[in-house]
Amino acid sequence: MKFRPCIDIHNGKVKQIVGGSLTDQGNKARENFVSSQDAPYFARLYRDKGLKGGHIILLNSTQSEFYQKTKEQALEALSAAPGWFQAGGGITPRNAEEFLRAGASHVIVTSYVFKDGQLHYDRLKELLEAVGRRHLVLDLSCRRKGEDYYIVTDRWQNYTEVRLNGETIEKLSKSCDEFLIHAVDVEGKAAGIEEKLAGMLGKECRIPVTYAGGVHNFDDLETLRRLGGGRIDVTIGSALEIFGGNMKLEEVIRFCNGQRVSGKII
Numbered sequence: 001m002k003f004r005p006c007i008d009i010h011n012g013k014v015k016q017i018v019g020g021s022l023t024d025q026g027n028k029a030r031e032n033f034v035s036s037q038d039a040p041y042f043a044r045l046y047r048d049k050g051l052k053g054g055h056i057i058l059l060n061s062t063q064s065e066f067y068q069k070t071k072e073q074a075l076e077a078l079s080a081a082p083g084w085f086q087a088g089g090g091i092t093p094r095n096a097e098e099f100l101r102a103g104a105s106h107v108i109v110t111s112y113v114f115k116d117g118q119l120h121y122d123r124l125k126e127l128l129e130a131v132g133r134r135h136l137v138l139d140l141s142c143r144r145k146g147e148d149y150y151i152v153t154d155r156w157q158n159y160t161e162v163r164l165n166g167e168t169i170e171k172l173s174k175s176c177d178e179f180l181i182h183a184v185d186v187e188g189k190a191a192g193i194e195e196k197l198a199g200m201l202g203k204e205c206r207i208p209v210t211y212a213g214g215v216h217n218f219d220d221l222e223t224l225r226r227l228g229g230g231r232i233d234v235t236i237g238s239a240l241e242i243f244g245g246n247m248k249l250e251e252v253i254r255f256c257n258g259q260r261v262s263g264k265i266i
Contacts, residue, residue, distance in 0.1 A: 001225050002233040003256040004210045005046040005054035007039050007077055007085070012069030014039050016238040017059070027064055032237075033244040039077035045242075047081035049253065054235070055108060055137075055180060055210070058089025059155060078103035086137050088180070089155075093130035100135060107131055108180055110139040111153040117160045119168075124175055134177050140164055141182035141212075142197070149197055156184045164197075166204040173207050183213030189238075193220050195227060202228035215239055217247065221255055 008015055010029060014037065017029040035042075039056065046054055056074050060067045067090070074087060079102055087099040088108025096107045113124045127136060141156060142149040142164045149164040162168060169179070181201065183194035193214040201209055211228070212235035215221060224234055236252060239245035255261045 001221075001228065001230050001256050002053065003051060003252055004233045004235050005042075005051045006212065006235045006237055007042045007046075007054070007056045008059055008237065009039055009057065009070045009073045010059035011066040012073055014042060014073070015059075016243045027060060027066055029059070035243070039073040040080040043077040043080040043085065047084050049249070051253070052084050053086070053105070053210075053233075054084070055086040055088060056104075057108070058087075060089070061155065062090040075099070075102045086178075086180070088137070088139060093126050096127070096131050100131065106135050106137045106177060108137040108139050110141065110151070113138065114151055114153045114160045114162060117158070117162075119160070119162050128175060133175060136176045137178045137180050138172055138176040139180045139182070140168075140172070141180070141184055143184045144194075149200075152184055156182070156187075165200070169204045170206075173205070176207070178207060179205065179209040181209060181211055183211070186214030187212065189214060191216060193224055195223060198224050198227040198232065201232055205231065208233065210235055212237070216245070218251075218255060218261055221252075
């Protein structure tokens, strides 16, 4: 299990938010933490600690008055650590190359492919032709509806009709290099992971997958490692000390490397 860092940018600032609270109207979100440091600072921090493969997410709509500031922060962060981060948020075949040229290793896409509640294979093909499979991460972030998980789009505001299950994962695995999956109902709440989702990902995913949402202590990391069979990578946001939480970054890194943490051997 690898630790994958995140840099979430909203209204031009690095933030940790409650994922399900994000709305385009008024550019609002319930904030857990707003950093006084800019995005390039965190890119250099993670780079210097050898943490490759994290993601930079633009949380504003491309129609937002804040989008340009958010985009500038993202591009500067990518340029500060070329090849170290993936970039997502409003990515289309027309703008993907700009982020790759700025230093992104991959672009992360949801809404362009899952439009109006449906999975559009023609749009997925268009993306693949633009960037290639090895530069594409599909974000299959989801929310629960009844007993099932459904992929959500437009900054997690809208449900699609596509269930996240083994069949969907198998089909899409052939068209991307990795998956990124936020458990949106627990994202930013630091109150425990979605165990059912984590177990399903550990069972079904055959390509790299990063889980995000709800991690707030090392017991959660132990559970994620067990349910994922060590194959699921993890992102932690609000629970990290650098974002106002209680988990020290160095201890998280040691845990994910299988080293001693807080008096116990993992």
